Amino acid sequence: MRDELPADEVESGNGGLSRKPRSGMNTIRVRKGYRLNLAGAPSEEVKALEPPATLAALPERVPFVKPKLSVAEGDSVKVGSLLYVDKRNPDLKFCSPAGGVVKDIQYGPRRVIEQIVIERDEVEVFETFPSVDPDALSHIDRAELAALLRDGGLWPLIRELPIRDIAGPDRKPPAVVVSLDRQEHFHPSARVYLEGRLDLLRYGLAVMHRLAGEAPVIVGAYPQTADRFSGFVTHRVAGPYPADDPGSLLYRIKTSSAQNNAWFVSGQDLLLIAHLLKTGTYPTERTVVVAGSAAQDRRHFRTRLGAPLAHLAGGDSADGSSRFIVGGVFTGYSGSPGSHLGLYETSVTVVPKGEASEFLSLFRPGWAKPTYSRLFLSRFNPGPLVHDCNRKGGVRACIACMHCADVCPVDILPQMTYKAILAEEVEESLEHGLLDCVECGLCSYVCPAKIELTETLKQAKAAYAREKGA
Numbered sequence: 001m002r003d004e005l006p007a008d009e010v011e012s013g014n015g016g017l018s019r020k021p022r023s024g025m026n027t028i029r030v031r032k033g034y035r036l037n038l039a040g041a042p043s044e045e046v047k048a049l050e051p052p053a054t055l056a057a058l059p060e061r062v063p064f065v066k067p068k069l070s071v072a073e074g075d076s077v078k079v080g081s082l083l084y085v086d087k088r089n090p091d092l093k094f095c096s097p098a099g100g101v102v103k104d105i106q107y108g109p110r111r112v113i114e115q116i117v118i119e120r121d122e123v124e125v126f127e128t129f130p131s132v133d134p135d136a137l138s139h140i141d142r143a144e145l146a147a148l149l150r151d152g153g154l155w156p157l158i159r160e161l162p163i164r165d166i167a168g169p170d171r172k173p174p175a176v177v178v179s180l181d182r183q184e185h186f187h188p189s190a191r192v193y194l195e196g197r198l199d200l201l202r203y204g205l206a207v208m209h210r211l212a213g214e215a216p217v218i219v220g221a222y223p224q225t226a227d228r229f230s231g232f233v234t235h236r237v238a239g240p241y242p243a244d245d246p247g248s249l250l251y252r253i254k255t256s257s258a259q260n261n262a263w264f265v266s267g268q269d270l271l272l273i274a275h276l277l278k279t280g281t282y283p284t285e286r287t288v289v290v291a292g293s294a295a296q297d298r299r300h301f302r303t304r305l306g307a308p309l310a311h312l313a314g315g316d317s318a319d320g321s322s323r324f325i326v327g328g329v330f331t332g333y334s335g336s337p338g339s340h341l342g343l344y345e346t347s348v349t350v351v352p353k354g355e356a357s358e359f360l361s362l363f364r365p366g367w368a369k370p371t372y373s374r375l376f377l378s379r380f381n382p383g384p385l386v387h388d389c390n391r392k393g394g395v396r397a398c399i400a401c402m403h404c405a406d407v408c409p410v411d412i413l414p415q416m417t418y419k420a421i422l423a424e425e426v427e428e429s430l431e432h433g434l435l436d437c438v439e440c441g442l443c444s445y446v447c448p449a450k451i452e453l454t455e456t457l458k459q460a461k462a463a464y465a466r467e468k469g470a
């Protein structure tokens with residue numbers, strides 16, 4: 001794994017993982033990555049939605065967790081009541097985003113719990129949790145603070161690099177990275193979700209400093225956000241997707257491999273944590289973006305945690321010609337209209353399904369056809385382009401084009417790492433930088449041979465972690 005600072009990518013003033021920047025805000029310029037010119041950008045206008053009839057928790061969408069239910073269908077729950085725990089560590093609790101009745105517990109293949117659907121009462125009752133006065137944050141016992149977050153069901157919002165599993169509450173992190181901008185295309189703007197909520201951001205950062213102890217709390221943001229909230233941001237990150245990903249940021253500022261296990265949390269999740277601890281009630285508000293070329297109303301919505309996708313963009317899939325991508329076009333998943341938002345998701349991108357096949361596709365000029373390899377005339381088309389779900393071909397053998405290495409933000413050679421994984425050469429894959437992979441999805445997107453590089457690397461990382469007992 002890479003241990004040294006790439007000096008050409010970091011402006012002077014960078015304090016590395018020192019507790020404070022040496023001179024104001026640090027600036028990091030990232031050259032590698034890729035910015036997709038995607039049609040259907042959302043406006044920053046916000047529409048507040050009425051609370052939906054149902055809300056849900058989606059255990060299936062919390063990576064690594066093995067859920068054990070604490071409720072059954074027909075049970076009454078309050079907002080913040082315990083729904084399930086993680087069998088690996090029953091102290092990791094997940095709470096109800098609604099007050100009402102457990103209407104449906106839906107299972108998928110192999111009895112995986114997909115959704116716990118709550119039918120909302122007209123007047124919802126809230127569980128009460130202990131609150132922490134802002135002045136007490138600087139000296140509250142760290143273990144007590146972590147226990148409050150675990151009992152309130154929000155500890156899972158803090159995750160640990162490089163595997164991105166839920167952070168171990170008893171460990172002390174080498175750093176905590178807070179990403180104010182979610183790096184994927186079409187995610188809520190920090191300028192929108194932070195509007196009028198800077199007190200909560202301040203409080204949330206104080207919580208992170210207390211949990212981090214002596215370790216630094218890095219607050220990263222893209223230039224527009226960093227300039228707007230300069231009093232909070234420590235690292236201004238410029239560059240294409242996924243420049244401000246916590247793993248990508250850490251890769252550029254860490255000074256030793258001992259810092260690989262930094263924790264990270266998104267800006268909006270930090271507000272949820274702050275709300276819980278400051279008020280003693282489980283937070284319910286989520287700012288969500290609905291966008292994409294097939295979305296009719298592209299904007300920010302103020303809604304509830306666990307809201308139904310149909311409530312956000314129901315009409316957009318009515319004729320079956322479009323598809324919902326939940327959580328970002330590179331890293332998200334396909335969601336059905338009957339599903340709900342998971343704990344971490346804050347975006348729904350609606351894209352056309354696409355034609356099953358295009359006759360003589362390669363021989364058309366392709367003025368509006370998105371392509372990384374610049375095979376089509378669209379390389380001269382500056383406008384946003386419509387992407388659909390058509391993969392346009394099946395998996396083929398690697399043609400050694402190096403596109404995957406060109407875009408990889410952490411300088412991995414994805415094709416070499418992939419081959420090492422297939423050959424079960426664990427050491428070799430680690431030498432290629434497997435653990436630095438930030439799971440951005442770019443290598444899979446640009447690969448003309450349609451090789452599932454990202455998923456393979458992601459699974460190999462998880463398998464390595466399991467073996468190491470991490």
Ligand code: SF4
Pocket residue numbers: 404407408409410412414436437438439440441442443444453454457
């Ligand atoms: S290997 Fe692929 S998924 Fe991993 S960081 Fe590089 S481009 Fe992203």
Ligand code: SF4
Pocket residue numbers: 397398399400401402403404405414415443446447448449450451453
């Ligand atoms: S992008 Fe795909 S085809 Fe090209 S080198 Fe990488 S793995 Fe091989």
